[in-house]
Amino acid sequence: MLGQTQYGKAETRVVRVVRDGATHHLKDLNVSVALSGDMDEVHLSGSNANVLPTDTAKNTVFAFAKEYGVESAEQFGIHLARHFVTSQDAIHRARIRIEEYGWERIPTAGEDAHSFVRKGQETRTTEVAFDGTRWQVVSGLKDLVVMNTTDSEFWGYVRDQYTTLKEAYDRILATEVTARWRFGWSADEQAAPAWEESYERVREQLLGAFADTYSLSLQQTLYAMGSRVIEHRAEIDEVRLSLPNKHHFLVDLEPFGLKNEDEEGGVYLAADRPYGLIEGTVLRDGAEAAIPVTD
Secondary structure (H helix, E strand, O other): OOOOOOEEEEEEEEEEEEEEOOEEEEEEEEEEEEEEEOOHHHHHOOOOOOOOOHHHHHHHHHHHHHHOOOOOHHHHHHHHHHHHHHHOOOEEEEEEEEEEEEEEEOOOOOOOEOOEEEEEEEEEEEEEEEOOOOEEEEEEEEEEEEEEOOOEOEOOOOOOOOOOOOOEOOOOEEEEEEEEEEEOOOOOOOOOOOHHHHHHHHHHHHHHHHHHOOEOOHHHHHHHHHHHHHHHOOOEEEEEEEEEEOOEEEOOOHHHOOOOOEOOEOOEEEOOOOOOEEEEEEEOOOOOOOOOOOO
16 A cells, blocks of 8 residues: 655755845755645556646745745745645645755945855754645754853763763763754744744754753753743744764873863863764643654
């Protein structure tokens, strides 16, 4: 029997430039479209009668970027999802995934404002799903690397015959944050969130919680970060975090007659593999989890 199927166009790179006189505005997106619905026959008999070509999906992304602009990644995804579901009888559900690459202006001595440098801190993400009636918007970020050089401990853990890790009462805590958060907004009759403002404020809360938490475990920090978002952003019902522990180990300098860790600091080895991977979801009271644990 044929199970769930979907098709679409993956990773269409579209850059939208808006020229406001000498001042230009830039949006840089990577858009993936997945469509599902009445598609059994194309799999069972090869009939393409219900198939909108994936090339058409690509062209739609470009056309909509010009026609509607890119107010936000979320709003652009909503325009696309609504179009595919409402314009094609055979398409019952559309899922739009978008990565947004940030750019910031390069200060110049002249009056023109059209020079940019790519931001290197994180990639913004969003996923918009629409079934003709209900919306689900999950936004987020990835590749956001953060570090606390103190205010972190790790001790009191289970030990067995294979445990060699030494307890740490003052350690570096570093991680590369992948965060996804689900909006409570799900229907057109509801007031939609201010997508751009929401992203900036959620990011601030994540970073603020990481910086403010005296951490006895990365799990504790994860919960503090997710809770801070839920407490301060009423539009968010669920936060899913993935935090790989970017280990930093004190280097043994005794062979060189040097004491490494002292009041002036220390020298560490940054180890990228293997790494502890801490993941978890924080929910608003009464909300049900909808962000996939694995994707």
